[in-house]
Amino acid sequence: MRVVLAGAQGFGSHYLDRLRRLTGLVELAGVCDVRPVPPESLAGLGSPDISADLPGLIERTGARIAILATPIPTHAELALAALEAGAHVLVEKPTAATLADFDRMERAAAKAGLACQVGFQSLGSAAVPAVRELIAGGAIGRVTGIGVAGSWPRPAAYFTRSPWAGRRVLDGVDVVDGALTNPFAHALATALAVAGADERGAVASVETELFHANGIESDDTSAVRVTLAGGTPLVAAVTLCAAERDEPYVLVHGEKGRIRFVYTMDEVQVDDGPVQRFDRTDLLVNLVEHVRSGVPLLVPIQRTGGFMEVMEAIRVAPDPLPIADDHQDLSGEGRVLPGIASVVDRCASELALFSELGLSWATPLVVGGSPVAEYVTSPDLPLTAAPRPYLHPVRTLGGTVVTEVRPADHPHHLGAGLAVTDLGGRNFWGGRTYVRDQGPTWLDDHGVQRHLAFTERDAAGFTETLSWLRPGEDALVREERTVRARPAARGWVLEFGFTLHNLTGAPLTVRSSATKGRAGAGYGGFFWRAPAGSPGLRVFTAAAEGEERVHGSRAPWLALSSEAWTLLFAQDADPWFVRVAEYPGVGTALAWDTPLSFDARLDRKVSVVVVDGRLSREEAAELATGR
Template sequence: MMNGTTTRTVPVVLAGAYGHGWWHLENLRRLTDGGLVRLAGVCDVREIEPGLLRGLGSPEQSTDLGRLIERTGAEVTILVTPIQTHRDLAIRALEAGSHLLLEKPPASTLAGFHEIEAAVQRTGLACQVGFQSLGSAAIPAIRRLVAEGVIGRVRGIGVAGAWERPSAYFTRSAWAGRRRAGRVDVMDGALTNPFAHAVATALAVAGKGAADDVADIDAELFHANPIEADDTSCLRIRLSDGPPITIAVTLTADRRHEPYVTVHGTEGRITLTYTLDRVRVESRARGVSTTTYARADLLENLVSHVRDGGPLLVPLHRTGAFMRVLEEIRLAPDPLPIPDAHQEIEHENGVVVRRTIPGVANLTARSAEHLALFSELDVPWAAPRAVLKVAGQAVAEYNWRPELATTLSPRPYLHPVRTLRGVPVTEVNPADHVHHLGASIAVADVSGRNFWGGRTYVRGRGPTWLNNHGVQNHVAFTRRDEHAFTETLRWTGVDGLDLIEENRRVTARPLSRGWALDVEFTLTNLTREPLTIESSATKGRAGAGYGGFFWRAPGASADRAAFTAWGDEPHGSRAPWLAMSADDWTLVFVQDADPWFVRIDEYPGAGPALAWETPLVVERGLTRRIVTIIADGRLTPAEAAALVTDIGDIQRER
């Protein structure tokens, strides 16, 4: 009896009797014995084994879900089919007149999720999502404790999950471990399937359920097993209003470790072991306590809603934030492989039966403790690099969180950048100027802060070592694939003041001869006062107007040459393009906003100069764009001009 009112039995159809369906069958037996439900039908593409339906009567069996619902009059459908089938079958069940218990994740794409949402609104029926952990009374209890200030101000939420899975787990079905099957998105990765509860629980603890609650996401996806999807991954979720959330999970631990969510506060912490509904509170004011909470069954809750109108615990619309996370993972570059050298590989009869990453459970715990990504925890296989490709060929690596000395003004940079024949055309930390970092965006002076590295030119004193080096911090990739990325960065001074928020867009584009690197950046002033961009030239060092996009190239001085579209002196020219070449490569830089800074004899370096002779005052912000053509061999001026003509369409894009 539920809510002490109605006792009628609700007819149910189960779609998907195998895999996780066995758990639902056991739950149906319990609720059938209690007189709450009756299994009216089972839908599966396979014949149901005798005994699988033990204690559940003789439900009708069919491979057609819609017709089965209509014939049996099922009021509730439990959908436990492969992820990529959720959208179509959920809509079919709703349109056939059945309420829905939809296994997580709700869909394999955000678009599919919205289509199910539309069907729910159109039919007026209920859809409960099978995030069982969200039925725990522990979650509202934690939110009350936070609201009462038991742990002070919340600094962030960290999640750790470490399970072990044999190799057979990733071959359990045709879709196991897949990101997609042909053109169909599957999304059977660690973050989106086995540890989907970890993501959903963290969002629920933060009180966030709508897609708009998520501002941006930074994901680091890896796999130790030879699969498409991730088995070892982490991400950082930034909310539109709320604390940051980091989640680190793996399926390559040496044993099962119970996953947990930790809410870090200024006066303590709260840890929820969500598989056990156990909450540990560590508070300076209240000491240490542990409480285990009750958990409501989601099917039972849905039946209560159908019979008596009670509220749903996990309605579809409250899982939009989770789906936003899934969508970002879907659009992210394919997970990177973890080299065998960092694994322990177990064989039986010459066949790999298990892969384990030593210490990985501790790594996920460190992530939850420090609210850090793998790349921020000195993990050798999680080096923070993004690879850009042209026609499937890697042409550039982007180091977005380099470990650099403060005096180098740490910043992301591109290196190595290569021609299509594999010739490197960038150099990092050369002996003559160790603060030159491949292709990067560097400014000598932003209102007294050095974002170039090395010494600062002081009028009347010359180059001088000052404690004024800033850092460009990677915040998040807002879009990233093998051809391009869009990144948000913060420029922070040595005094800890955030001066600039930068939006950086980098794209690798194929050309008829070579390829093009398209870089656009927007600098937004975060201070209340105008920012002043200066170069050494603006302080009295003639010709030293460097600052902005800067490319440090390799090669001996005898091999190097530079020329412009106008055939004039390259250094200081305002020609629409500048070429730098050596015997086996040519770079053609194209932009029309600033004069060119060029060095050939002393070292090979070039780029547009933001502050050539006079300081540049930035009230609100500025945007610059430069397209660099990377070609094999030494081009003539005519050949360079022809390539510039080829990128006309690229230049017109925005």
């Protein structure tokens, strides 16, 4: 059967190799390319007609099939042109750059009465129906979720191999190159096929976490949670920044076991049972047989509708966020995220996104294209530390770290965040609890702040929902927290706001150690632990200077500075809690010397300007006014 190939270079060279192997079944009648085709690349394939005009090439050669191995944004127009010229189409994955283009292609194929097969080669594997049969037969019980993991290395040259590589948009045209939409597109499509969710309407919602370690526009490390129409979660986590190649796989979770499907090797394993290997049908061979005798297509375009719904969600998602260099190994040909292979495995195993594993790089705050802070949502800490989300590291624009986590002097101090010594009788600060007439005492009273979800998220920050509770008890409050970063006249500004919604049905009381008899220990609220040992520490407000004079004061702003940095805090609701001599830290005091009770809600906001170098009082006042 006569075929034409559009795109003979790049990935098109793989099709040329396949066509050589299929000599006798197909004949390469023509090659369509906008660049000169080296004669040696066509060795063993006869003398095909070469032209940049695909419809004209199809008409001159009488080709029955057009193979499209061209850049992603060209798929739709070339497919429509080939169908209009009367050829069946085999288009390389992904189907198209946009869902709208997918719809156009699907309609055009139906109108022409011609086949449009999509080159998801993994869907030609007999392992896919075999896995579905295992699920239907109850081999693992009811399916509770599907995980996907993939980790490959890529050199820097991979992202410069073509003008569209590593791009989301090129010259105003959607490209949507990225880890999940291109190299690992098979992983996502295979998982959707296993779930029986491969057509339009199968996807209810998509959450995205897209990152890049390389200096590119698109993502090289990605995680998505796809909620299927029936409610089943599908979490896919992949990276192109691994130290070595691990074969990607689909992990089907069931109530009674798991199925592991290594789709690149067509291998299936139920729990610890024997590995079964299955055959795979070449999609070009399948298309030829379909044209000749009506054999069903293995990957008709409509079978990629579910994948395109996920790809569309990735296309319109916020731009990928950068991963700071200090999380990377830069010693080789490509950037490596140490330990990332085990991270994507955990995502697939736990059906969790990167941020839900407590990875600080997974929730960065970005100013001027660079991460200036990272947010840990789910730290792995003992209960005595009152586990809670926190910001660390926080950096100046010059890269100096201005927070500290779990220092030896106070291992429950966690960067910058919200901590309360006593809320409703529970310790959300960590460490010992102050008991009147007894002093600091270890009590079994610690609570946790549990991250529930991000309701808004972009490069500049997020809005988050949290639950405050003592494990095993009902939640005391639900918190809505908003954290944002923005440029300032000097440095940058962190804005931190929270609302505590009382869930107890009765007034809820905030207490500090000071309200229990420990003079001056009014800590509890927003708290910033700065690095110990910072040289030349100085603390001041507009009217006073020194720890003794500013501690417990009410002032619209307060500055803590060292020789290398200045932190300018601003809020007007509560007194300031300040430490310099014992350790460097600044916080707001919700209950300075009197308990604070609230009924429905408690709201607070604070802003912090983070500046390189030391500010004078005059400079701090000017910056506080114009922040």
